[in-house]
Every structure is written in structure tokens, then in C-alpha cells.
Amino acid sequence: MHWQTRRFRIDLSRPRVMGIVNVTPDSFSDGGRHDDTRAGIAHCERLVAEGADLLDIGGESTRPGAPRVDATSEWTRIADVLAAALTLGVPVSVDTYKPEVMRRALDAGADIVNDVQALQLPGALQAVAGSGAGVCLMHMRGEPASMMDLAQYDDVVADVAAFLRGRADAARAAGIPAECIALDPGYGFAKTAQHNLRLLAGQRALAALGRPLLVGWSRKRTLGEITGRAVGERLPASLAAALRAVSAGAHVLRVHDVAATVDALKVWAAVDAATIRH
Ligand code: HH2
Numbered sequence: 548m549h550w551q552t553r554r555f556r557i558d559l560s561r562p563r564v565m566g567i568v569n570v571t572p573d574s575f576s577d578g579g580r581h582d583d584t585r586a587g588i589a590h591c592e593r594l595v596a597e598g599a600d601l602l603d604i605g606g607e608s609t610r611p612g613a614p615r616v617d618a619t620s621e622w623t624r625i626a627d628v629l630a631a632a633l634t635l636g637v638p639v640s641v642d643t644y645k646p647e648v649m650r651r652a653l654d655a656g657a658d659i660v661n662d663v664q665a666l667q668l669p670g671a672l673q674a675v676a677g678s679g680a681g682v683c684l685m686h687m688r689g690e691p692a693s694m695m696d697l698a699q700y701d702d703v704v705a706d707v708a709a710f711l712r713g714r715a716d717a718a719r720a721a722g723i724p725a726e727c728i729a730l731d732p733g734y735g736f737a738k739t740a741q742h743n744l745r746l747l748a749g750q751r752a753l754a755a756l757g758r759p760l761l762v763g764w765s766r767k768r769t770l771g772e773i774t775g776r777a778v779g780e781r782l783p784a785s786l787a788a789a790l791r792a793v794s795a796g797a798h799v800l801r802v803h804d805v806a807a808t809v810d811a812l813k814v815w816a817a818v819d820a821a822t823i824r825h
Pocket residue numbers: 567569605607608609610642661662663683685731733734761762763764801
């Protein structure tokens with residue numbers, strides 16, 4: 548299995564780690580401040596040094612209740628961080644659902660568009676088509692502020708699979724090559740803890756769609772509900788969920804804690820290697 552992106556054809560014969568870089572200062576709205584840019588660049592460098600295989604840069608939080616950001620401010624926040632990240636030798640993704648930000652990021656050389664709205668906004672498919680970029684199509688419903696009202700499913704695995712199949716078909720119909728498309732169940736987006744767990748238990752059905760599977764469990768609320776831990780204390784729970792996701796067919800893990808995830812995957816790979824030898 549491979550994921551074709553702008554500059555890199557990513558080999559997914561082993562699980563890959565995507566490091567999260569949020570340039571999202573919540574306390575003010577004048578994005579692109581020098582301090583945030585410098586911190587964002589330093590964070591990219593640190594994650595690559597820790598072993599990140601990819602970086603994912605975002606300029607607007609998708610947490611419920613997070614303030615909305617217009618496209619110009621979002622782009623201003625991430626532009627210099629993206630430019631620096633593109634020199635680090637790994638594929639760089641931009642986490643945005645706004646077609647204008649996609650266009651600007653792709654003009655600047657971004658390798659991947661990671662869209663929590665699965666290219667559903669008007670103009671989003673066209674922004675990516677023809678660019679040669681990879682794309683991650685994620686399942687969610689509604690918008691972050693209202694999405695939990697929409698957390699109702701007959702069969703969450705079948706519903707998410709049908710949605711992702713439909714969005715992959717739409718992307719291909721718009722001219723995005725199949726080999727550029729990755730899919731994401733969207734853990735935590737318009738889903739209760741029970742939905743997230745059922746989806747993880749049934750995740751093989753999503754891997755069977757035949758495209759790379761990218762998943763984000765890192766520090767998410769469901770892990771807090773299970774363990775009673777605050778967001779900063781969810782690393783062990785995040786690692787457990789990440790490894791369960793790999794065992795259920797995930798190819799790319801979107802994580803905050805790159806070094807720890809890389810270590811966990813090294814142990815996984817060592818067992819695999821021993822299994823093959825004997
Ligand atoms: N989760 C968040 C953001 N973007 N993209 C993909 N493909 N999959 C995810 O699970 C996913 C995502 C979480 O949202 P946010 O509020 O931005 O927090 P953080 O980026 O710190 O995880």
C-alpha cells in the first residue's frame with residue numbers, strides 16, 4: 548500500500564506517524580504573530596527529530612466551541628510555518644476545510660490536504676484536483692459547534708464506510724487520482740464514546756475500502772471518559788488506542804506525542820520481525 552502525495556510516494560508497509568502542529572492561539576485573533584510562528588517552526592523541527600514521518604499543520608481548532616477563523620487569518624497563521632516545514636524532508640499536510648486556504652497552501656507547495664469535511668465545501672474538490680497533492684477525507688457530520696447533535700447512527704461502521712466510499716468516489720470523479728486518497732473515520736467527530744469504540748472495533752471494514760487509513764485518537768475525549776484522565780494525562784490511553792487502530796488496519800497515526808508513538812511502533816515492528824523469522 549502507498550499514498551501518493553506531491554513530493555513523496557509514502558510507503559505504508561509499516562505504520563507511519565503524523566505529528567500534529569497546531570498554530571492556533573485561542574486567546575487572540577491576530578494570527579501569524581512572530582512568537583507563534585517561531586514556536587510552530589520549532590515544534591515542526593522537534594517532531595521530525597523525534598521521528599515523525601509526516602507533519603500536519605493546522606490554523607483553526609476543530610474542537611467543539613473553538614472560535615471560527617476566516618481564511619485570511621488562518622492562512623496568515625500557518626504560511627511561515629508551512630514554508631519552514633517544507634524544508635524538513637518529510638511530507639507536509641495542511642489541516643483545513645477551507646478551499647481558499649487549500650489553494651494557498653498548495654501554491655506554497657504543501658504535499659497533502661487534510662480535510663475534516665472531506666472536500667464537501669463548494670470549491671474544495673476543485674482546489675485539490677490537478678495539484679498532485681495527497682488528500683485525507685475524514686468522516687464527520689455538521690460543524691464542530693453542532694456536531695454532537697448529529698451523533699445518531701443505525702450502524703456506525705456501515706454509515707461511516709458508506710460516507711467515505713461516497714467521498715472517495717466524488718474525489719475521483721473530480722479528477723483526484725485514487726492513489727492520492729486516504730480515508731479517516733473521524734474519531735471524536737459527531738460520535739459518542741460508544742460510537743468511537745464501536746468504530747474502532749469494526750475498523751477493518753474501513754481498511755477494506757482499499758485506501759490508506761489515517762486515524763486520530765491522540766488525547767481525545769473518549770479516552771478521558773474511559774480513564775478519567777485530563778487531556779494532558781492521556782498519553783498511555785492514546786498509545787493503547789493507536790496500537791489497537793494499527794491492529795485494525797490503520798496506516799497513519801495522527802498524534803501529538805511523536806516520540807512515544809514511535810517507540811510503541813518500534814516494539815510492534817520488532818515483534819513482527821521475530822514472527823516472520825520463526
Ligand atoms: N482530529 C482533529 C483535527 N484534525 N484530522 C484528521 N484527519 N483526523 C482527526 O482525527 C483529526 C483531524 C482534532 O481536532 P483539534 O481540535 O484541531 O485538535 P488537535 O489538532 O490538537 O488534535
